[in-house]
Amino acid sequence: MNLSANNLCLSVDGVDHLENVTATFQPGRLHTVIGRTMAGKTTLLRVLAGLEKADSGSLTREGTDFLNIPVWRRNTAMVYQQFINYPHLNVFHNVAFPLKRAGLPRQEIQRRVRRSLASVGLADFEKRKPSQLSGGQQQRVAIARALARGTGILLLDEPLANLDYKLREQLRDEFKTLFSDQGDTIVIYTTTEPAEAMMLGDVVLVMHEGRILQTGTPQEVYERPATITVASIINDPPMxxxxxxxxxxxxxxxxxxxxxxxxxxxxxxxxxxxxxxxxxxxxxxxxxxxxxxxxxxxxxxxxxxxxxxxxxxxxxxxxxxxxxxxxxxxxxxxxxxxxxxxxxxxxxxxxxxxxxxxxxxx
Missing domain, CATH: 2.40.50.140 (Nucleic acid-binding proteins)
Known part of the structure; x- marks a missing residue:
């Protein structure tokens, strides 16, 4: 079922972080939210995840008001720009951690962990500690942990921003296949990079100063930018x-x-x-x-x-x-x-x- 945001607003100390954000996110499609730094992308993900509370507006799925559902019941996973792993646990146990907390049977945990590690190319790294991995591999561990949970909503906040150019390029290609194979999961991916937004997204949302300026396919947004601001954001170098x-x-x-x-x-x-x-x-x-x-x-x-x-x-x-x-x-x-x-x-x-x-x- 779709996740629908309608007129979401959030301000902090009189500064608007979200202003009448309206968008529909569909299962089985990869949504890229592109905008400059401080556009409100992370704030939007945090509201969707329940980590921030909107001042007004609605967020619904299957007729349920998501804004009144606590974080732990939203069936949502989030991957951050700065990869977060437990340094004392090996790769297997890093990915298994939320599954153990959820009380899943041992065999089910093993099945999910190994399947998600294989999907991100880390099947042979189960016993390694995070300190023995490259930055790209550590980010893949964080993504594998999110995938293993089997959540209905997967949020990725600029997950490649801290990696070098060549590694970002490599992982973009892998992500396109990986995230397009998530079935009924809603995938929302934020970025500041036009090429990344166009390459990965089935749907592109252009965000600026807390507002969604345009939503469409990559081709629609690129060929028919609604405003000069959109044209500047989705072109590199700017138009x-x-x-x-x-x-x-x-x-x-x-x-x-x-x-x-x-x-x-x-x-x-x-x-x-x-x-x-x-x-x-x-x-x-x-x-x-x-x-x-x-x-x-x-x-x-x-x-x-x-x-x-x-x-x-x-x-x-x-x-x-x-x-x-x-x-x-x-x-x-x-x-x-x-x-x-x-x-x-x-x-x-x-x-x-x-x-x-x-x-x-x-």
Missing amino acids: NIFAGRIVGGQVTVAGFQATHVSAHLSDLPDGAYQFGLRATDVSLASTGVEGEVTFVEISGSETFVHVAVGESPFVVQVEGIHDVALGDLVKLRLRPDRLFAFDEKGTLMQTPSYGLASVEGR
Whole structure:
């Protein structure tokens, strides 16, 4: 059965941590909640788990008001960003601990523990202590303990945040298979990483300053971000946002003028807009609008070049390593066919059609 939150509110010392949060979580689907630090993601999980009490709103499942059910009766497991294991117990007994507390028979405990350890790739590590494991293995022990309980709701609060990049990448792939095989369990996973949210989630919830701004499939949220804030959160690097105008069939943005409005913008009336363009849709070119390089990030396979065009900052994502230095003057080519149009309040007006060919401007 679904877990339904309706207008959940929680404030601490006059600061809103949750503001009218409404969402429906379905069994058998992996829900990723993405937001920046302090967006309210952990607070939401703690309210769902019963560790925090909402000031108002409702939380129901199977017609039962979850807010009035104590923590120990909610059939909920939570995995934290900082993995928590008992240092004096080996891996087997770490996973078995809550099952023993629940009074399960010995054979059932052994069956559940070994099944959950096998599912996270730790079948051969039963006798090791946490101190003998890597960080990734310790996090898997914490996840195995949650899985072994067989709970109806599994909450994961940025479980990969404290691991190195390569290990996060590896575990993401494993998690997609692992969590999609949880049957009727509701799985809710929080992250600050757009790639993680898109890769893992069947449903993506974008959260900001205690509010859910948009809910949808990864494709829906990525291709049709409801607001500029959503567009910034679900893109890495954040989407370039800059002011512009449409006048008489022409679009002018940051000193760049296309000869014609691209087809996807042709229905918009003349006027001022805020436009968005992903870093992959801006390129360094021999001709185009001129700007000054303000910062360069080299990741090895890619280079992120930060360029100021007047008062408009741009990030350009290019493959490979490029010999660009601070203060250099460079020219940018923007793709008008990839422009997102938002009104002056930041609400989405129009999105690009990715089937369209590029239109070069001058």
